[in-house]
């Protein structure tokens with residue numbers, strides 16, 4: 001799944017589960033469940049070589065930037081408008097946790113090498129992916145975004 005819907009799921013978890021020791025691991029797990037939603041992303045049906053050149057890395061960076069912006073926007077809102085430091089911190093960390101598996105996999109794509117831990121993670125990641133063609137693969141993610149926005153308590 002794209003990074004932006006993953007981030008929103010993470011923030012939704014943070015605003016609904018007040019215990020960060022529960023919310024943060026759940027946000028991390030939500031990544032794998034999110035990838036089970038039939039989806040299209042920039043790496044759908046690509047070979048390793050395609051992932052590091054052309055427009056794809058740029059598109060991933062764009063998606064990452066939107067995801068970071070969304071996470072920072074909610075964190076700032078919780079901090080300054082709601083004046084809830086604990087929630088802001090939890091939302092920030094949950095946002096990161098929800099995209100962490102992809103961030104770690106990204107390291108192996110860019111670096112070209114993987115250690116044992118990253119190797120296992122990458123195997124799990126590729127097994128959990130449920131691909132869907134366009135436009136359906138984007139539509140499902142729009143639904144994930146809408147459901148997340150519905151559940152994010154502001």
Ligand SMILES: [Zn+2]
Pocket residue numbers: 001031035101102125
């Ligand atoms: Zn993933």
